[in-house]
Amino acid sequence: MKDSAPSSIDDRRRLREPEFIALMAMSSAVVAFSVDAMLPALPSIADELTPDAPNRAQLIVTAFIFGMGLGTLVAGPLSDRFGRKPVYLGGIALYITGAILAWSAPTLELMLAARLVQGLGAAGPRVVFMAMIRDLYAGRAMARILSFVMMFFTLIPALAPLLGNTIIELFGWRATFVAFVVFAMTAMSWMFLRQPETLPPERRAPVSPKALLSALKEIFSTQTALLATVVQTFIFGMLFSNISSTQMIFDQTYGYGDTFHLWFGGLAILAASGNVLNAQVVVKTGMRALIRWAMMGQIFFSTAMILVLWLPLPASVEFPLFLIWTWSLFFQMGLTIGNLNALALEPLGHISGSASALISAVSTIGSVIIGATVGLAFNGTPLPLALATLTLSSLSLFLTTKIKRDSDPD
Numbered sequence: 001m002k003d004s005a006p007s008s009i010d011d012r013r014r015l016r017e018p019e020f021i022a023l024m025a026m027s028s029a030v031v032a033f034s035v036d037a038m039l040p041a042l043p044s045i046a047d048e049l050t051p052d053a054p055n056r057a058q059l060i061v062t063a064f065i066f067g068m069g070l071g072t073l074v075a076g077p078l079s080d081r082f083g084r085k086p087v088y089l090g091g092i093a094l095y096i097t098g099a100i101l102a103w104s105a106p107t108l109e110l111m112l113a114a115r116l117v118q119g120l121g122a123a124g125p126r127v128v129f130m131a132m133i134r135d136l137y138a139g140r141a142m143a144r145i146l147s148f149v150m151m152f153f154t155l156i157p158a159l160a161p162l163l164g165n166t167i168i169e170l171f172g173w174r175a176t177f178v179a180f181v182v183f184a185m186t187a188m189s190w191m192f193l194r195q196p197e198t199l200p201p202e203r204r205a206p207v208s209p210k211a212l213l214s215a216l217k218e219i220f221s222t223q224t225a226l227l228a229t230v231v232q233t234f235i236f237g238m239l240f241s242n243i244s245s246t247q248m249i250f251d252q253t254y255g256y257g258d259t260f261h262l263w264f265g266g267l268a269i270l271a272a273s274g275n276v277l278n279a280q281v282v283v284k285t286g287m288r289a290l291i292r293w294a295m296m297g298q299i300f301f302s303t304a305m306i307l308v309l310w311l312p313l314p315a316s317v318e319f320p321l322f323l324i325w326t327w328s329l330f331f332q333m334g335l336t337i338g339n340l341n342a343l344a345l346e347p348l349g350h351i352s353g354s355a356s357a358l359i360s361a362v363s364t365i366g367s368v369i370i371g372a373t374v375g376l377a378f379n380g381t382p383l384p385l386a387l388a389t390l391t392l393s394s395l396s397l398f399l400t401t402k403i404k405r406d407s408d409p410d
Helices: 017-036 039-049 054-082 084-104 108-136 139-171 175-194 209-221 223-253 257-271 273-285 287-310 315-376 383-400
Strands: none
Touching: 017 054, 017 084, 017 108, 017 139, 017 175, 039 054, 039 108, 039 139, 039 223, 039 257, 054 084, 054 108, 054 209, 054 223, 054 315, 084 108, 084 175, 108 139, 108 315, 139 175, 139 257, 139 273, 139 315, 209 223, 209 315, 223 257, 223 315, 223 383, 257 273, 257 315, 273 287, 273 315, 287 315, 287 383, 315 383
């Protein structure tokens, strides 16, 4: 398998790699920013919109992610039919509409509907940025580009809660939606003005349910794509489980709710080193090997965390150990998600838009179900999260050993 894919873009009009990576990173960051910037706002939203049932405020995150998962089913086929840029720009426009509706929503129910619309729109850039990378790169070269993109994706959780908290303190929680609009408009303008279309007319496919079902059948019948998708679902499940539980753990378990955004941001900055490491070693080491190492490391850290929680340790000792374990959860993302996407899409380049949409939809919806289930199991300690993470990382390691690529040596 070659490590680069042919493209019809004139080299004189092709974006230089640093700018292309930056644009793709900003496109992927739309999702992370929309989720993580909301975390500090949840208590304020609960007080205003659902004071009698404050836990319902967490549905604001779930509604967005669920909408994004559904939207990918449409965004991918449309990008294969009409090109990447129109779907990207249309998705951003829908996202902005949802953000404006959420800004003005007087009830939680309308807020959730607006967040669903916002998530549907976010599916556009989420699917298109991956398809654009696949249009231009393949194999380990694609994994390298994705590593740099995911590095920025990981940094957004570091900055978003801090930015969200600052906005809330200065202007109130509704102003976070104004920030979403500004961020999205910047990404849309950059894409419109600078990025050439990466899917030429002769490579476009008609939109039809039959074609979508055919793409889904091809994914499920392609062992590499299927296993990589399942493993990606489990790893995202670990992430969403952490996001669902982490603020409650910081606040209720350890008493650091007021400084949660600082701790969360610091951990995300440290964890970004996983993407840097992956970008440096993936070409030489191989994608599957790095995923296996990451899962073995997570099994070790999660087992250690479970043992720590069973010991009668004081909070002053347990909390630093919890921070180290949480860092390991974020760090593993840099060694896995980009590589899993590259593995899943590598044999599906001829349907990369539809394949990217279906893989994203399956992994997102599946991981949201996992995350919500683990979040509801919160018992005042990190133990349910640690047990779930150990289970998911063990399953992921087993399935990764079943992925076979002749071009990727062990």
